[in-house]
Amino acid sequence: MPAKEATEEGISQRARLAQVVNQHIVEIVSDSGEGAQTCGQMFGTISAKMGNGVWTVEIIPAEIEPPFRSRAGASGNRIRVGKGVVTNMGDQADLVVAFNEQVLYSRIDDNAIAKGAHILLESKWKEDRLPEIRAAYAEAMKDFEERGFIVHEVPMEEECLKVVSDPRRGKNMWILGMLSAIYERDVSLIDAELERKFKRKGKDVIQKNVDLVRAGYDWAGENVDLRFRIPVAPSDVPMVVMNGNTAVGLGVMAAGMELCSMYPITPATSASHYLAGSFQKVGGVVHQAEDEIAAIGFALGASYAGKTPVTITSGPGLALKTEFIGLAVMAELPLVIVDVQRGGPSTGLPTRVEQGDLLAALFASPGDAPKIVMAPATIEECFHFMVTARKLAESFRGPVMVLTDANLATGQQNFPRPEVKEEWIAPPVDQSPWDGEVRPYEWDETTGISQRPVPGQRGGNYVLTGLAHDEKSRVAYESAINQRAMEARSRKLAALRKTLKTPEVYGDEEGDLLVVGWGSTLGAIEEAVDRLRDEGQRVSSVHLRFLSPLEPGLREIFSKFKKVMTVEINYSDDPDGLGDARRYAQLAWMLRSETLVDVDCWSRVPGTPLAPGMIVDAVRSRLNAPAEIKRSQSAQ
Amino acid sequence: MDAAGAAAGFCLEDYEGGAPRWCPGCGDLAVLNALQRYVRDEQLPPEKIAVISGIGCSSRLPHYVKAYGFHGLHGRAFPVACGVRSRRPDLHIFVATGDGDCCAIGTAHWIHAIRYNMNMTIMLLDNNIYGLTKMQSSPTTGKGHYSNTHPGGAPLTPINPLMTTLSITNASFVAQTVDWNPPHLYATLAAAHKHRGTSFVRVLQRCPHFMSGYFDEMQKDPMLVRLLTHDKGIAIDDAVKKAFPNRAEHDPSDLAAALSFAGDPEAHPVGLLYSNEQAEHYDDFTAQGLGTDAKAKVAAIEKELDRFTI
Ligand SMILES: Cc1ncc(C[n+]2csc(CCOP(=O)(O)OP(=O)(O)O)c2C)c(N)n1
Ligand code: SF4
Numbered sequence A: 001m002p003a004k005e006a007t008e009e010g011i012s013q014r015a016r017l018a019q020v021v022n023q024h025i026v027e028i029v030s031d032s033g034e035g036a037q038t039c040g041q042m043f044g045t046i047s048a049k050m051g052n053g054v055w056t057v058e059i060i061p062a063e064i065e066p067p068f069r070s071r072a073g074a075s076g077n078r079i080r081v082g083k084g085v086v087t088n089m090g091d092q093a094d095l096v097v098a099f100n101e102q103v104l105y106s107r108i109d110d111n112a113i114a115k116g117a118h119i120l121l122e123s124k125w126k127e128d129r130l131p132e133i134r135a136a137y138a139e140a141m142k143d144f145e146e147r148g149f150i151v152h153e154v155p156m157e158e159e160c161l162k163v164v165s166d167p168r169r170g171k172n173m174w175i176l177g178m179l180s181a182i183y184e185r186d187v188s189l190i191d192a193e194l195e196r197k198f199k200r201k202g203k204d205v206i207q208k209n210v211d212l213v214r215a216g217y218d219w220a221g222e223n224v225d226l227r228f229r230i231p232v233a234p235s236d237v238p239m240v241v242m243n244g245n246t247a248v249g250l251g252v253m254a255a256g257m258e259l260c261s262m263y264p265i266t267p268a269t270s271a272s273h274y275l276a277g278s279f280q281k282v283g284g285v286v287h288q289a290e291d292e293i294a295a296i297g298f299a300l301g302a303s304y305a306g307k308t309p310v311t312i313t314s315g316p317g318l319a320l321k322t323e324f325i326g327l328a329v330m331a332e333l334p335l336v337i338v339d340v341q342r343g344g345p346s347t348g349l350p351t352r353v354e355q356g357d358l359l360a361a362l363f364a365s366p367g368d369a370p371k372i373v374m375a376p377a378t379i380e381e382c383f384h385f386m387v388t389a390r391k392l393a394e395s396f397r398g399p400v401m402v403l404t405d406a407n408l409a410t411g412q413q414n415f416p417r418p419e420v421k422e423e424w425i426a427p428p429v430d431q432s433p434w435d436g437e438v439r440p441y442e443w444d445e446t447t448g449i450s451q452r453p454v455p456g457q458r459g460g461n462y463v464l465t466g467l468a469h470d471e472k473s474r475v476a477y478e479s480a481i482n483q484r485a486m487e488a489r490s491r492k493l494a495a496l497r498k499t500l501k502t503p504e505v506y507g508d509e510e511g512d513l514l515v516v517g518w519g520s521t522l523g524a525i526e527e528a529v530d531r532l533r534d535e536g537q538r539v540s541s542v543h544l545r546f547l548s549p550l551e552p553g554l555r556e557i558f559s560k561f562k563k564v565m566t567v568e569i570n571y572s573d574d575p576d577g578l579g580d581a582r583r584y585a586q587l588a589w590m591l592r593s594e595t596l597v598d599v600d601c602w603s604r605v606p607g608t609p610l611a612p613g614m615i616v617d618a619v620r621s622r623l624n625a626p627a628e629i630k631r632s633q634s635a636q
Numbered sequence B: 001m002d003a004a005g006a007a008a009g010f011c012l013e014d015y016e017g018g019a020p021r022w023c024p025g026c027g028d029l030a031v032l033n034a035l036q037r038y039v040r041d042e043q044l045p046p047e048k049i050a051v052i053s054g055i056g057c058s059s060r061l062p063h064y065v066k067a068y069g070f071h072g073l074h075g076r077a078f079p080v081a082c083g084v085r086s087r088r089p090d091l092h093i094f095v096a097t098g099d100g101d102c103c104a105i106g107t108a109h110w111i112h113a114i115r116y117n118m119n120m121t122i123m124l125l126d127n128n129i130y131g132l133t134k135m136q137s138s139p140t141t142g143k144g145h146y147s148n149t150h151p152g153g154a155p156l157t158p159i160n161p162l163m164t165t166l167s168i169t170n171a172s173f174v175a176q177t178v179d180w181n182p183p184h185l186y187a188t189l190a191a192a193h194k195h196r197g198t199s200f201v202r203v204l205q206r207c208p209h210f211m212s213g214y215f216d217e218m219q220k221d222p223m224l225v226r227l228l229t230h231d232k233g234i235a236i237d238d239a240v241k242k243a244f245p246n247r248a249e250h251d252p253s254d255l256a257a258a259l260s261f262a263g264d265p266e267a268h269p270v271g272l273l274y275s276n277e278q279a280e281h282y283d284d285f286t287a288q289g290l291g292t293d294a295k296a297k298v299a300a301i302e303k304e305l306d307r308f309t310i
């Protein structure tokens, strides 16, 4: 029998043995620079194309160029593939492809791999010329077995050498082929994807990659007994797949903004990278300023001149911007500020996720500086919130902060392709004459909203100032004027709040415990709630998109639950023995003051997204907390 | 002259904002007067003028001009002005800044604004002291001079803002003038405004309140000031010539000579030190795609979305 037919025969036989699963978590880990990330992303894209839900998470090494074969060096991707929509990274990996045994240890250290997981491991190390490497490999093999992993040794390099001369480039594509056989992916989709990805590099490069994918696919067809089938349901609407930073960039354009003024900072920069490459096509520009202060100053100059811009940053950059944010509030200048949160304080964990900037977003500027703060909970919302943020910034004449985080920024998800509307696009700058009777800060009695003239409008000239000012923008130190101006700026939040809907409760509207979350934790929290409810627990959740003003009706919602608890990725003290000295997580802190309800919290700062299993455990333990802890909490 | 302005016929009053609140004899007033006369003479429509400043006595200037103004943050006038310019090639931008505002807290922006060379006129009102906050040393305060932060005298030799500016890559217009010679001040602002790019004008500005008599010597001894003259320089009349008997012919395209005049310990240069019409303009970059209409934008965004559609 010719080899090709033999392979297809083999594959179809094995297909009959395929195990049907609703979801699977796959990880690909390598030394950095070996291409595991590209491989993972493509595997995610192909799966999404076939009609699976996907969520991908980058696995980022601690250093830029870590030594090879080191625990600190693991670089790669986690791809969670599911039957329906996938909203988070899940718990532990079911199948891991590892380029060497050491990078696998960094995942084991992170508790990221399930007992019983399949490990597909590069086997070339067992014949390495260095005895210490051979010994390390042998030792790891024994250890993996003891840990209950099912190891499949795969001669990746050897097989790649049959196709290319330098297997360091290309092994990732071979693996993509292998995974495609295991997960019954349609390899012709990969060809199309490769064609798109390497178009600029030419036919030869495309062909080489196609060959590698085929080789991996065929090899697995003959040599690997694993088959997983995740039922697909192709979408009947067009779908897109992208990460949250790209979604923010696209949202900026769809909002009709024309300027992104920024200073590079991880993990925010890739949003600006994306814009830098594409903004020109829609008539916009990225300004890379000399620092974050200049970035927001430049943005506010453009805003003053009539065009609402965006400035995109992360924690340390936000710290530098605070004085100008205060000016934007004081002088009522529309501006969208995106804070892609990373671990803090100070330089913190630059590549890792945290939700530590909530209170800074609300209060970092000195004095009373009320502003709108919103937080998308999904990658799709990263896109749509930019459109909303621009409109709110203009209608309510002031800065709007949008808090995303490293999880949303680098994670990829598929969602319905947005239908961009012309009315989303900001209108051209109004240059018609200004009615001289209308003062530049003619604050509405109830809403605090006023209309602003823009340079170029005859008769509208005023001198914007950060000093206390009256409705004519004249510097005014009179106590009554200051009181009135502060009130007007504060009223705008009250007015916006009136237009917001009460958030929907996920699960029953009453029960034993309500989890409250915000931002990127939505998927993990709701999955945890599902599991707890399946266990019979009376647990629900609510997820906030507006943090300032807070969405209405919270006290009413909270009143139907015996216990309310936030789940957040920021620091808080656990409730053991600290009494009144206990410090609460940031949303809990806000909710306690807002609702006067004794809101509890569970928060962690692992530098990784929260897994649903962690939340399940946390909620369970609070539900079962000994009576005296419960009492001490309610006594506070 | 702006066509729209000529038709309307603006007079001085049309540019007069709030009544100035500077101390009597403050040199800032001379700059304000010169600016108002100049924009009147040029008939620039007030709505097309943006006067942008930081914080300080000098930065109060926008409040006194009836035009669009932006009195922002201490040290941050330049990024704001550059941002205004980025998408508004039609506006006339004037920036008022002080020696603390520009040469201390705003130093990073000063360097980069000069490098960006976006079309605007910067007026550095240099009184060699912090006025608004009551007599602290500034980076341009003379060594040994008494201030509230250095009662024993400023410990270091002052920074030379002209040499600093001249040394920045892509500098395109650097001039110096004095508040006590209105014709020269006027002519310098005129040349600065007509230059396309960032025109940096340092005005030696008297602060009678905190620096009484500080510039007296310069005013009394004409040899301490050197007027730079050239066809391509600041236009001067006989009265100006008479006021500055110590003169030197200086070609403003000669950077090396400009640096040497700027750093001359014998005499303060007055006039145009340097100008370069060939410098790059960052506003050419930031204005890209201006005026793209909503339809074209939506079409381009749809194309972008195609890239991510699966
Ligand atoms: C961030 C910040 N720091 C300090 C100040 C206080 N402050 C206001 S003006 C000024 C110095 C003003 O000196 P200069 O720029 O020379 O202007 P002048 O008053 O002399 O015209 C200082 C330190 C401030 N407003 N903001
Ligand atoms: S303190 Fe000096 S600079 Fe300030 S207004 Fe008075 S004289 Fe002018």
Ligand SMILES: [Mg+2]
Binding pocket: B056, B098, B099, B100, B125, B126, B127, B128, B129, B130, B131, B138
């Ligand atoms: Mg000063």
